[in-house]
Amino acid sequence: MKISNHRSRRAALAVALGSVLALTATACGDDGSGTGGDKGSEGSGKGEIVFWDNNGGVRTDIWKEIIADFQKANPDIKVEYVGIAATEYQSKVDTAIQGGGLPDVGGVGAAMAAGFAAQGALEPLDGRLSKSSLNGKLNEAMVESLKSAGGGEALYSIPTSANNGVLYYRTDLFKAAGLDEPTTWDTFYKAAEKLTDKDKNKFGYTIRGGAGSIAQALDAMYGQSGLTSFWDSSGEKTTVNDPKNVAALEKYVGLYKKVTPAADLNNDFTKMVAQFDSGTIGMLNHNLGSYQDHVKAFGDKFRGIPQPTGPGGKRVQVSNPVDGLGMFKSSKNKEAAWKFIEFAMSHEENSKFNESAGQVPANNDAAKDEWIQQAEPTKLAAAALTDGSTSIVQLPYYLPDWNTISKADNEPAFQKVMDGQTSAKEFLDSLADQLNKAQAEWNEQKD
Numbered sequence: 528m529k530i531s532n533h534r535s536r537r538a539a540l541a542v543a544l545g546s547v548l549a550l551t552a553t554a555c556g557d558d559g560s561g562t563g564g565d566k567g568s569e570g571s572g573k574g575e576i577v578f579w580d581n582n583g584g585v586r587t588d589i590w591k592e593i594i595a596d597f598q599k600a601n602p603d604i605k606v607e608y609v610g611i612a613a614t615e616y617q618s619k620v621d622t623a624i625q626g627g628g629l630p631d632v633g634g635v636g637a638a639m640a641a642g643f644a645a646q647g648a649l650e651p652l653d654g655r656l657s658k659s660s661l662n663g664k665l666n667e668a669m670v671e672s673l674k675s676a677g678g679g680e681a682l683y684s685i686p687t688s689a690n691n692g693v694l695y696y697r698t699d700l701f702k703a704a705g706l707d708e709p710t711t712w713d714t715f716y717k718a719a720e721k722l723t724d725k726d727k728n729k730f731g732y733t734i735r736g737g738a739g740s741i742a743q744a745l746d747a748m749y750g751q752s753g754l755t756s757f758w759d760s761s762g763e764k765t766t767v768n769d770p771k772n773v774a775a776l777e778k779y780v781g782l783y784k785k786v787t788p789a790a791d792l793n794n795d796f797t798k799m800v801a802q803f804d805s806g807t808i809g810m811l812n813h814n815l816g817s818y819q820d821h822v823k824a825f826g827d828k829f830r831g832i833p834q835p836t837g838p839g840g841k842r843v844q845v846s847n848p849v850d851g852l853g854m855f856k857s858s859k860n861k862e863a864a865w866k867f868i869e870f871a872m873s874h875e876e877n878s879k880f881n882e883s884a885g886q887v888p889a890n891n892d893a894a895k896d897e898w899i900q901q902a903e904p905t906k907l908a909a910a911a912l913t914d915g916s917t918s919i920v921q922l923p924y925y926l927p928d929w930n931t932i933s934k935a936d937n938e939p940a941f942q943k944v945m946d947g948q949t950s951a952k953e954f955l956d957s958l959a960d961q962l963n964k965a966q967a968e969w970n971e972q973k974d
Contacts, residue, residue: 567650570860573603576867579620581634581850583610585797585816589883597870604863614738614795617642617930624648631864635684635853637676637846637924638933643853644677645927650854651681655865661685661872661890669889672849676924684851685868686889688881690814691847691908692746692834695821699828700809709810712751712835716778722809723786731786731809733802734779738795740941741933743812744776745845745922746834751775753838755918757845763970765962768955776944776951783945792945814847818885818904831904833911842917848924851889887912926965936961 580590587610594606609630611619617639623629624646635643643649656662669686677683696709700722709715719731735743745767749755752771759766766772783791788802796813803811804824811817812834821829836842852868854861870876878893885902887909888894899905911917923929937958943949 565857567856567858567861569862570858572860572862572866574860574863575605575607576632576858576860576863577607577609577630578867579616579630579633580608580610581616581636581639582613583616584612586610586880586884589880593871593876593880596876597867600870601863601866604866606867617934620648621646629855629857631858631860632852632854632867634850635673636850637673637684637848638930640673640677640683640853641925641927642930644681644683648855648857649677649683650856650858650861651683652685652854652865652868653682656682656685659869661869664874664891665872666887666889666891666894669849669851672846673851676848678925684853685872686849686851687872687877688884688886688889689847689849689912690816690886691912692743692812692814692844693818693831693904693908694834695803695811695813695817695829695831695904697809697825697829699825708830708832710832710835711840712837715810715835716782718809719782719786729807729809730788732782733794733799733808733811734783734787734791734945735796735799735812736783736792736794736942736945737798738934738938740938742845742847742922744779744941745920746812747779748772748775749843749845749920750834751778751837753841753843755843755920757920757922758966763963763966765959765966767962768952768959773952773955776955780944780951792942815885815887815905815908818902819883831907833907833917842911843920844917845920846922846924848922849889850886923962923966926962926969928965932958932961932965 578594580586591608594608597606598604616634620629620633620643624643629648635649640649665686666689669689670682673684673686674682694709694715696718701708701718704721706718706721707714709718722731723729749772752769752775754766754769754771757765757767790802791799794802796817799811800813800817800820802808804820806824818831821831834842834844852871854864854868858864871880872890874890874892877888877890878896878898881888881893882898885905887905899909940949940954940957944951944954
């Protein structure tokens with residue numbers, strides 16, 4: 528996509544966002560045909576609602592369990608579950624916003640909130656939450672993160688969980704090779720090389736080259752460079768193409784095919800996780816969501832630790848998007864939709880969901896449950912985020928075009944860097960140009 532088209536799309540979204548932010552949490556009713564601009568209605572609070580899961584397949588079983596619990600407690604409401612793969616979710620919602628067929632409730636994480644809100648598709652939830660039994664029971668930082676991601680004026684999604692980047696490594700392979708734990712980037716690179724034996728199809732690391740590659744690359748860049756802000760002091764220019772980040776990306780991408788499988792070029796997280804769990808790879812960067820998969824594959828022969836530390840022993844990570852549930856404005860049964868969201872965020876159900884996902888619960892009571900103490904990666908991740916040892920580079924989820932820039936437009940470009948067709952500097956300069964334009968338009972819209 529050309530930059531000029533980017534500008535037009537972002538400008539249109541910015542105008543739309545300005546209109547959306549003027550809305551209140553009051554539900555207005557019209558006929559509602561299920562497109563983004565329809566206002567829907569409160570409905571009877573009974574009957575059927577449709578729920579779109581934004582991580583279908585991976586989370587299908589746990590959501591069906593929660594839905595069964597909900598329908599038992601609310602026999603007058605039926606929930607139709609639709610599981611959509613994470614890689615397809617945004618495009619499916621965007622299509623439905625324009626053409627109709629939106630669900631009542633759907634997954635709305637921080638990375639997608641601004642884009643959906645800018646198109647007028649989401650119902651503000653502040654008023655409902657303030658009157659709910661959930662009020663004061665949810666992690667305030669997660670609530671604020673989603674509010675900021677949606678533009679800062681309204682809350683469009685109720686948080687379910689927080690994720691965090693994790694470095695998984697095979698303790699048995701490290702012990703056999705006499706390697707130190709990969710707690711620093713230096714020990715990480717040394718281990719990746721020593722654990723690789725291409726002739727025996729053994730590799731030290733698996734790098735993400737397919738869907739979701741940009742976030743992982745940014746994490747590796749900022750983790751090594753030690754830069755702690757996504758924008759410079761002016762707030763107008765991104766730091767992604769800072770020389771320190773360029774050097775970090777060059778080193779990181781240099782792992783491809785040297786200590787990683789060639790298939791990594793097209794690997795999304797499911798393929799990457801499956802490849803690691805096959806048993807021939809020493810390390811994997813992913814998040815808390817794959818913890819249970821590794822338990823099934825290796826038992827106690829692996830660990831999941833916070834990301835490596837960089838210069839001066841400092842750990843820097845990019846923000847992992849908070850996930851949540853949003854209500855689509857076109858819903859004709861908002862009362863029932865809210866009941867479902869409220870139920871899913873209750874102590875028992877939110878704890879059940881996050882134990883399955885291996886993530887940090889949004890419900891404060893659920894976050895105190897015993898299983899968190901027993902799930903080491905979740906426990907360590909929660910500590911790293913709260914004990915002052917980690918600096919978080921906040922990604923600009925509030926930009927309406929962030930998800931498009933960081934996924935559809937630049938994932939193919941990143942593959943060219945991995946393949947050696949494009950330099951790290953050329954890639955990051957192009958990414959920076961797109962981000963600076965998006966930020967300028969956002970600042971203009973705010974003014």
